[in-house]
Amino acid sequence: MSTINFEKGVIPSHHFSTVSQEYHAGILGIWLFLATEVLMFGGLFVAYAIFRNMYPSVFHDASQLLDMQLGAMNTVILIASSYCMAQAVHYTQKGETHHAFTLILLTILCALFFLGVKYFEYQHKFHEGLLPGMNFTHANATREMGIFFGLYFVMTGLHAIHILVGIGLMAWLLLRFKRNEFSPHYFIPVDGVGLYWHIVDIIWIFLFPLLYLIG
Amino acid sequence: MEVESNYLNHEKGLKSWLCSVDHKRIGILYFIAVMTFFLVGGLFGLLVRLELLTPTRLFMSSDLYNKAMTLHGSVMIFMVIIPGIPAVLGNFVLPLMIGAKDVAFPRLNLLSWYFLMFGATLAVLAIVLGGVDTGWTFYTPYSIRSMEAVTVILFGAFIMGFSSILTGLNFIVTIHQLRAPGMTMMHMPLFGWALYAAAIIQIIATPVLAITLLLLIAERLFGVGIFDASIGGDPILFQHFFWFYSHPAVYIMILPAMGIISEVVSTFSRKTIFGYKAIAFSSVAISAISFFVWGHHLFVSGQSELAGAIFSILTVLVGVPTAIKLFNWVATMYQGSIKLDTPMLYAIAFIGLFLIGGLTGLFLASMATDVQLHDTYFVVAHFHYTMVGGVVMGMFSGMFYWMPKITGKMYNELWGRVSAVLAFLGFNVTFIPQFIMGSQGMPRRYHLYDPKFHAYHLTSTIGSWILGLGIVIAMIVLIKSFKKGSVAPVNPWGGTTLEWTTPSPPPHDNFAQIPTVTSRPYEYN
Numbered sequence: 235m236s237t238i239n240f241e242k243g244v245i246p247s248h249h250f251s252t253v254s255q256e257y258h259a260g261i262l263g264i265w266l267f268l269a270t271e272v273l274m275f276g277g278l279f280v281a282y283a284i285f286r287n288m289y290p291s292v293f294h295d296a297s298q299l300l301d302m303q304l305g306a307m308n309t310v311i312l313i314a315s316s317y318c319m320a321q322a323v324h325y326t327q328k329g330e331t332h333h334a335f336t337l338i339l340l341t342i343l344c345a346l347f348f349l350g351v352k353y354f355e356y357q358h359k360f361h362e363g364l365l366p367g368m369n370f371t372h373a374n375a376t377r378e379m380g381i382f383f384g385l386y387f388v389m390t391g392l393h394a395i396h397i398l399v400g401i402g403l404m405a406w407l408l409l410r411f412k413r414n415e416f417s418p419h420y421f422i423p424v425d426g427v428g429l430y431w432h433i434v435d436i437i438w439i440f441l442f443p444l445l446y447l448i449g
Numbered sequence: 450m451e452v453e454s455n456y457l458n459h460e461k462g463l464k465s466w467l468c469s470v471d472h473k474r475i476g477i478l479y480f481i482a483v484m485t486f487f488l489v490g491g492l493f494g495l496l497v498r499l500e501l502l503t504p505t506r507l508f509m510s511s512d513l514y515n516k517a518m519t520l521h522g523s524v525m526i527f528m529v530i531i532p533g534i535p536a537v538l539g540n541f542v543l544p545l546m547i548g549a550k551d552v553a554f555p556r557l558n559l560l561s562w563y564f565l566m567f568g569a570t571l572a573v574l575a576i577v578l579g580g581v582d583t584g585w586t587f588y589t590p591y592s593i594r595s596m597e598a599v600t601v602i603l604f605g606a607f608i609m610g611f612s613s614i615l616t617g618l619n620f621i622v623t624i625h626q627l628r629a630p631g632m633t634m635m636h637m638p639l640f641g642w643a644l645y646a647a648a649i650i651q652i653i654a655t656p657v658l659a660i661t662l663l664l665l666i667a668e669r670l671f672g673v674g675i676f677d678a679s680i681g682g683d684p685i686l687f688q689h690f691f692w693f694y695s696h697p698a699v700y701i702m703i704l705p706a707m708g709i710i711s712e713v714v715s716t717f718s719r720k721t722i723f724g725y726k727a728i729a730f731s732s733v734a735i736s737a738i739s740f741f742v743w744g745h746h747l748f749v750s751g752q753s754e755l756a757g758a759i760f761s762i763l764t765v766l767v768g769v770p771t772a773i774k775l776f777n778w779v780a781t782m783y784q785g786s787i788k789l790d791t792p793m794l795y796a797i798a799f800i801g802l803f804l805i806g807g808l809t810g811l812f813l814a815s816m817a818t819d820v821q822l823h824d825t826y827f828v829v830a831h832f833h834y835t836m837v838g839g840v841v842m843g844m845f846s847g848m849f850y851w852m853p854k855i856t857g858k859m860y861n862e863l864w865g866r867v868s869a870v871l872a873f874l875g876f877n878v879t880f881i882p883q884f885i886m887g888s889q890g891m892p893r894r895y896h897l898y899d900p901k902f903h904a905y906h907l908t909s910t911i912g913s914w915i916l917g918l919g920i921v922i923a924m925i926v927l928i929k930s931f932k933k934g935s936v937a938p939v940n941p942w943g944g945t946t947l948e949w950t951t952p953s954p955p956p957h958d959n960f961a962q963i964p965t966v967t968s969r970p971y972e973y974n
Contacts, residue, residue: 249551251963259553259626266618270656277660281675284686297622324826366667367674367682378681384673388664 244419253419260422267356268433271396275437278389282444285385290376296382299364299372305446308351309438315344316435323428326421332426342404343433345397350399352394359383381421386445393441396434403427455857458632459957473955476541477855478562478646484924486569488932490524491917492501492515498879498913504900514896515554515582517850522585523602527609528569530840531698534705535651536565536616538847539644543853545948545955546638548629549664551621557615564612569607574598577639584894587693589676599668607662610655613701617651620644620873629947631966638946638970639697640911641727643708646732650697650739652705654926658694661687685750692743703803704732706843713846714747715971716944717793718785722971724777731770757816764814771807775800790942791865795846798873802838806831807886810969824894825885830880837916838876845923852927853941857954858925858934869925875915882908946970 251258286293322337363371366387370380407427410416416424456473463603466474489969496517509517544551552558571630575581576597581717583591619731624645628637665687667673674680715722722728743750743759752760778800785792809831812818822828835895845868852860880904887893891902945965948955 248958249549249553249555257627259622261555263554263618263622263623266621266652270477270614270618270652273653274656277657277664279692281664281686284683285675288683320582359549366671366679367680368672370674370680380674380680381682384671384675384682387671388673388675392663409723 237301248302249449251302252314252367257279257422260426264429268429271433271437272428275389275392278385278392279444282289282385285381286368287447289381291415292376292378294448296386297376297446300386300446301358302446304351304355305442308348309442311344311348311351312435312438315341315348316432318344319428319431323364323421323424326424327418329418331414331416333413335408338407338411342401342408345401346402349394349397351355356387387447393434395435396437400427400431400434454959455952455954457857457954462713470551470559470560470644471957472540472544472552472555472558473959475558475562475769475856476537479532479540479565482562482569483529484567485539486524486528486563487533487920488641488924489639490521490529490720491920493521493524495913495917496522497910500896501898501906502910504898504903504906505899507814511570511894511896512582515584515894516580517577518894519581519584520576523606523764524572525836526698527606528565528570528572529715530702530836530844531609531613532565532616533702533840534847535701535894536612536707538709538844538851539616539620539640539705542847542851543623543641543644543949544627544777545854545951545959546946547624547627547632547641548947548960548966550959550963553618553626554619558619559611559917561612561615561619564732564812565613567603568607568612571601573607575605575713576600579700580655581825585946586691587665587687587763587855588691589665589668589684589923590663590678593677596762603669607666609658610662613651614655617648617655620648621652621687624648626896629964629966634705635726635729636966636969637729639711639722639732640705642729643704643706646736647701647704649733649736652696653731653740656702657690657848658698659685661690661694665872685752688747688750689743692746693740696743696746697736697739699759699832699835700735701956703838704735704844706840706847707732707843709843709850710778710799712946713792713796713850714800716850716942717788717790717796719788719943719974720781720785720971722777723780723783724773724859725969725971727773728777730921731773735767737768742767742814745814746878746916748816749823761814761816765811768807768811768814773789775804775807789866790849791862791869792850792942793871794848794866794869794873795842795849798876799842801844802834802876805835805972806834806838808916809834815955822887825887826883826891826893828847829893830883833876833883839878841920843874845869845920849923850928851948852930853937853949854953854955855958856931856934856947857952858930858932859899859937859941860930860934864926869927870886871915871919871922873919875912875917875919878912879909879916880912882912924927943970 240304243251246253246256318337319343322341325333339388364383364385365371367380370383404427407424410423456471457882458968466478469475498512501506573597577603579596581598581602583599587603622639665676670677674682676682676684678684691793711722711728742760742764745754745764748757813822813828813831847864849860886902886905937953939953948966
């Protein structure tokens with residue numbers, strides 16, 4: 235916060251009296267939104283905890299069927315993307331928007347790479363009959379493995395949708411960067427999308443060990 | 450006579466309404482939507498009651514009866530009483546009340562209205578596709594196997610959840626950031642506190658509903674299996690998830706209504722509210738406790754006895770902050786100069802009916818009695834006393850209270866009072882018999898019933914006509930006041946909060962100059 239310098243000449247939106255008030259309203263709004271994201275995924279984590287507790291050995295065996303290397307690679311990619319995003323926010327605050335632009339572009343590339351890997355993982359699972367619940371047809375496996383793969387697809391699927399939304403939001407930021415709309419005095423959208431991207435990253439950091447690294 | 454510029458005549462044309470980011474106009478958009486849904490939901494309710502006039506089939510097949518009952522519940526819950534008070538009155542009044550020019554995120558506010566409309570469109574689509582017969586609770590496993598349209602209405606409810614979340618988020622930020630200079634939290638009117646407490650629940654609980662509905666959709670479309678016992682899933686988990694949202698959700702509905710009662714009781718008793726802090730903090734206490742009581746819906750669902758006992762005790766705890774409010778309202782009225790205008794009549798109806806609703810809630814919170822009363826008409830009567838006797842009465846109290854500000858005209862006071870009296874009487878005639886037959890074992894949701902309950906059902910159905918008439922009159926009186934009525938003064942009721950300092954109707958920008966607050970609200974002497 236200490237780096238923020240609100241210039242006197244900048245005019246806030248009509249219903250705010252100061253730029254600082256508008257900034258803090260925006261940031262509070264974004265944090266509240268992040269809270270809703272945590273609670274939404276929270277439901278899935280609760281379901282995961284219950285079923286893992288119910289079928290510990292099934293979860294262990296099912297987890298072996300996931301490709302740990304691909305999962306680990308995606309984890310590294312997402313952490314790198316979060317670093318790019320954090321730097322992009324930093325450079326926007328400093329006014330070096332061309333750097334910020336490049337960094338966000340890099341973040342988008344990381345996100346696309348992540349989705350590409352996910353696509354190959356999903357395709358492989360479909361091929362092997364490792365499908366959710368009722369559709370689970372993998373040979374020599376217990377019925378309850380379907381539950382694990384049900385959770386796997388719902389959790390990673392919802393996460394992937396968040397990645398897609400993130401890509402959309404970052405593309406929107408790039409457009410606004412092109413139009414020179416951001417400056418050290420106005421960067422709430424960059425900050426907001428940045429925070430969103432970090433939460434998406436953090437959720438994956440929980441998903442990876444819970445799904446790929448059991449046992 | 451020269452007409453001053455106000456938010457109603459500021460711009461003209463349909464587009465200026467549908468694209469407006471003015472919180473007052475969005476409040477009106479919500480008013481139109483919610484009143485329409487209320488008529489639809491009410492119609493389904495009346496049809497259900499009419500069918501129950503006789504113990505045997507009257508005019509509906511059991512299939513149709515199940516659908517009418519489901520739609521009555523779903524429409525009323527998701528489309529009327531959840532958005533009702535916050536989105537209509539909260540939107541209009543909150544910024545005025547705290548001396549702000551708008552809510553913190555005006556465009557998000559408009560977006561939330563469109564989310565509600567989109568969700569409502571899906572609900573209509575579900576009806577067109579053949580209707581839904583799961584009950585509004587969508588319990589598994591039936592909801593997994595039931596008809597096609599269930600997926601559509603689930604998605605509709607999911608979308609409407611976004612609307613509710615965005616409204617809550619907007620209000621929390623508005624209250625934190627946009628209070629007028631000098632208005633500390635402890636100087637904020639109690640309606641603001643109530644909306645704040647409800648918004649906390651909207652933000653924390655609604656995402657859990659979202660994931661529950663998504664999981665159920667995934668279950669139906671892809672057979673995920675989480676709620677499906679046939680492959681090792683757990684149908685009871687759905688009940689836990691569902692009530693983790695839906696129990697706190699009843700406080701999303703009732704807290705704002707309680708906020709209205711605090712305003713109205715103080716204004717129409719011409720007395721400072723008794724126990725301001727107690728009322729303010731009890732709102733927050735209710736929203737905090739509300740997250741730990743959901744298990745009382747599962748006393749007979751195979752939940753462990755220990756869990757049942759804990760949920761039972763926690764549920765009874767909600768009675769404490771609720772009772773604090775009721776005592777404070779009555780203490781406010783004590784020795785006040787009470788004026789029995791329409792808003793006050795509805796407020797008094799609220800206090801009486803909600804008291805009954807709250808006390809009968811204790812029967813259901815106690816595990817031993819609940820085992821007897823579970824899934825009987827006693828439960829139906831209990832939640833209608835809280836949700837209609839509480840929320841709807843509170844909503845009308847607030848609508849009549851603020852209508853002169855909203856329209857700039859005085860509504861017809863005589864017919865307003867007639868509507869309040871009819872609604873109060875009709876309501877009791879409808880639901881008192883339901884308590885009695887419920888305690889005698891009449892199960893809820895049944896289409897056909899034992900003839901020994903006929904007299905109760907008959908009375909209840911007749912009551913529903915009186916209640917319906919009262920509510921239709923109330924709506925007509927409210928809607929007519931947009932067109933006709935004597936000019937409303939700035940402050941027709943002698944209220945002390947900031948919205949009564951702006952012209953009626955308020956100008957586009959609410960305040961020519963942001964007011965500075967120096968005193969507490971509700972100071973009459």
